[in-house]
Amino acid sequence: MPRSATGTCNRARVRRVIASRGFTLLEVLVVVAIGAVMVGLVVLRMGDWRSDADPERQLQRLAALIEAQCEQAMFQSRPRGIRITGEGYDFWQSASDGWVVLTGDGIDRPRAWQGGVEPTLDVGGHRVRLSDEPDAPQLWCDPLGELSLFILTLEVAGLRAELSGGGLGRLDVEQRR
Numbered sequence: 001m002p003r004s005a006t007g008t009c010n011r012a013r014v015r016r017v018i019a020s021r022g023f024t025l026l027e028v029l030v031v032v033a034i035g036a037v038m039v040g041l042v043v044l045r046m047g048d049w050r051s052d053a054d055p056e057r058q059l060q061r062l063a064a065l066i067e068a069q070c071e072q073a074m075f076q077s078r079p080r081g082i083r084i085t086g087e088g089y090d091f092w093q094s095a096s097d098g099w100v101v102l103t104g105d106g107i108d109r110p111r112a113w114q115g116g117v118e119p120t121l122d123v124g125g126h127r128v129r130l131s132d133e134p135d136a137p138q139l140w141c142d143p144l145g146e147l148s149l150f151i152l153t154l155e156v157a158g159l160r161a162e163l164s165g166g167g168l169g170r171l172d173v174e175q176r177r
Helices: 011-019 025-046 055-076
Strands: 080-084 088-095 098-101 118-123 126-128 139-141 150-156 159-165 171-176
Touching: 055 080, 055 088, 055 139, 055 150, 055 159, 055 171
Parallel strands: none
Antiparallel strands: 080 088, 080 139, 088 098, 118 126, 118 150, 150 159, 159 171
8 A cells, every 4th residue: 555754545535535525627617608608698688778669779770671671772773762650661662653562571561660759750851741641752762872861860758869861871870868
């Protein structure tokens, strides 16, 4: 039996003592990895704490949809339009007999404003009455990538956000207090 400076050594006893002292490195790494995955899922699920009724978030979503409509106008060589109402917005396409509303359940489906927002729309420097539901779009993208000049404002409970569209398809969303 081997001897150390402090006495005899029983290897089987030493192994039992070491094995019962704690966790192996592999066990610790597995627990840390599981914890990191759980934290990641919680962070992704929580998002950015803003609700769907937030005016800025609604306008960012609309800006992305307008960009998609403008791209479709270029690909199809046909103007696309956006009709804004007090209740929401929908998308149109130019046809040989005038404007035709796009229907369906995809990206072209009509959408409603969330959270009781109050929309106001200025096109080319003139205020558009949203209480009257127009029979044609107020905004449009032509196949060359140009977009109507407009400012759409959403306001609810003291929160205000603006979406402005420039002539070359540039869209800007600003939060105002």
